[in-house]
Amino acid sequence: MAQLSNDCFAFGDELMTTENALSELRNRLACVCETEVVPLTRTTGRILAEDIISDCAVPGHNNAAVDGYAVYFDDLSQSENTSLPIKGRITAGHSLKKKAKPGSAYRIFTGAEMPAGPDTVLMQEDCTVDGKTVTIMQGIDRGANRRLAGEDIKIGSTILTRGKRLRPQEIGLAASIGRKSLLVYRQLRVALFSTGDEVLDVGDDLKPGKIYDANRYSIGALLAQLGCVVDDLGILPDKNDIICESLKVAATEHDVIITSAGVSTGEEDYIRRAIDKLGCLYFWRLAIRPGRPIALGQIVKTPFIGLPGNPVASMVTFMRFARPALLLLSGAANIQPNFFPVPAAFTYKKKKGRREWLRAILFISSDGTLQAKIFSRGGAGVLSSMVASDGLIELDEELTAIKAGDLVNFLPFNEVC
Numbered sequence: 001m002a003q004l005s006n007d008c009f010a011f012g013d014e015l016m017t018t019e020n021a022l023s024e025l026r027n028r029l030a031c032v033c034e035t036e037v038v039p040l041t042r043t044t045g046r047i048l049a050e051d052i053i054s055d056c057a058v059p060g061h062n063n064a065a066v067d068g069y070a071v072y073f074d075d076l077s078q079s080e081n082t083s084l085p086i087k088g089r090i091t092a093g094h095s096l097k098k099k100a101k102p103g104s105a106y107r108i109f110t111g112a113e114m115p116a117g118p119d120t121v122l123m124q125e126d127c128t129v130d131g132k133t134v135t136i137m138q139g140i141d142r143g144a145n146r147r148l149a150g151e152d153i154k155i156g157s158t159i160l161t162r163g164k165r166l167r168p169q170e171i172g173l174a175a176s177i178g179r180k181s182l183l184v185y186r187q188l189r190v191a192l193f194s195t196g197d198e199v200l201d202v203g204d205d206l207k208p209g210k211i212y213d214a215n216r217y218s219i220g221a222l223l224a225q226l227g228c229v230v231d232d233l234g235i236l237p238d239k240n241d242i243i244c245e246s247l248k249v250a251a252t253e254h255d256v257i258i259t260s261a262g263v264s265t266g267e268e269d270y271i272r273r274a275i276d277k278l279g280c281l282y283f284w285r286l287a288i289r290p291g292r293p294i295a296l297g298q299i300v301k302t303p304f305i306g307l308p309g310n311p312v313a314s315m316v317t318f319m320r321f322a323r324p325a326l327l328l329l330s331g332a333a334n335i336q337p338n339f340f341p342v343p344a345a346f347t348y349k350k351k352k353g354r355r356e357w358l359r360a361i362l363f364i365s366s367d368g369t370l371q372a373k374i375f376s377r378g379g380a381g382v383l384s385s386m387v388a389s390d391g392l393i394e395l396d397e398e399l400t401a402i403k404a405g406d407l408v409n410f411l412p413f414n415e416v417c
């Protein structure tokens with residue numbers, strides 16, 4: 001299994017930029033290579049492991065795009081209406097039994113095969129029918145309302161490439177060339193832990209000084225949406241030996257381990273020290289906000305991602321760092337989400353040199369333009385800000401201030417979860 005390259009590389013004390021962290025991921029993470037053949041109906045969200053080349057054309061034959069009458073364009077007068085005798089009827093799935101002849105019209109229905117000869121279809125709304133004669137309005141273009149064979153897919157064309165994450169449209173396209181199953185990369189098995197003595201599981205009685213575990217549920221849901229098989233391994237206490245033992249066992253049975261909290265340098269932050277002991281750490285201090293302490297490393301040969309504890313920081317760093325890492329391990333070709341420039345409806349000051357994410361709400365302003373405003377309570381623990389928002393605004397390192405009207409990079413949540 002190929003995954004992290006095996007050299008230990010700690011990044012020292014300097015804060016690392018987002019771009020450097022992402023290129024570290026690209027350099028160090030490769031696909032978990034095994035593939036499997038999966039029925040088409042179960043491929044949603046899976047990563048394609050083959051190039052798909054079509055052995056047929058779609059559509060396979062010229063056909064009518066509307067219900068109407070198929071005619072030879074050259075029979076139509078350009079200066080007045082044309083009347084033609086109706087000489088046949090063609091329904092979807094059934095060919096015309098005889099040869100079509102010039103000087104005739106053929107009743108035809110949407111999707112029915114065009115007979116050889118007629119090249120144009122008149123919508124029934126543009127015709128009048130009197131017994132066995134149809135009268136056609138002048139002014140139609142040659143080839144109107146006719147779909148050509150191969151218009152969607154040509155024989156021999158590559159319709160999907162390896163590494164593509166399969167959405168409903170890719171699945172429909174594969175079905176349109178008759179594929180019943182696809183070769184995909186197998187799903188990543190991810191071990192998921194929360195950590196911290198203060199963290200209780202849902203269903204437990206809340207005691208003074210304790211909080212419910214939000215992260216294992218938000219991160220678990222993000223993993224499931226990404227197509228990973230999640231192994232929920234519960235909450236680890238702030239105890240060095242239990243953490244080390246649990247991580248060591250998890251590393252033998254999973255493709256990736258993800259934890260939240262305990263990744264700072266405080267004396268009560270055990271995760272980072274455990275990784276140093278069990279394997280090695282690649283980066284753990286990023287010039288970002290929220291979520292500066294995030295760890296990527298490996299335990300024996302298993303990649304490890306240590307997310308920050310604050311619930312917003314945990315989700316945001318998952319979206320921007322863990323997600324691309326998991327996509328690389330899953331064999332996905334595209335790990336980069338799409339950002340959209342949107343005018344800011346707010347002012348904001350930030351520290352130069354770090355990348356920041358603000359939770360943003362889109363709205364249509366009184367002048368009719370789409371704009372972004374930010375959530376009023378922005379703390380890294382305010383998870384309701386994620387619920388109220390449509391996405392994140394990503395502010396680059398060089399920026400120090402945003403004023404109303406500036407274009408900012410908006411990342412819709414549906415790009416990353």
Ligand code: AMP
Nearest residue numbers: 194196212213214215261262263309310
């Ligand atoms: P830490 O990284 O351990 O210093 O934790 C940072 C903050 O996140 C603390 O306020 C923790 O109580 C909180 N936190 C840690 N884990 C979780 C969790 N699973 N769910 C919700 N909050 C958490």
Ligand code: MG
Nearest residue numbers: 196261262268
């Ligand atoms: Mg802690």
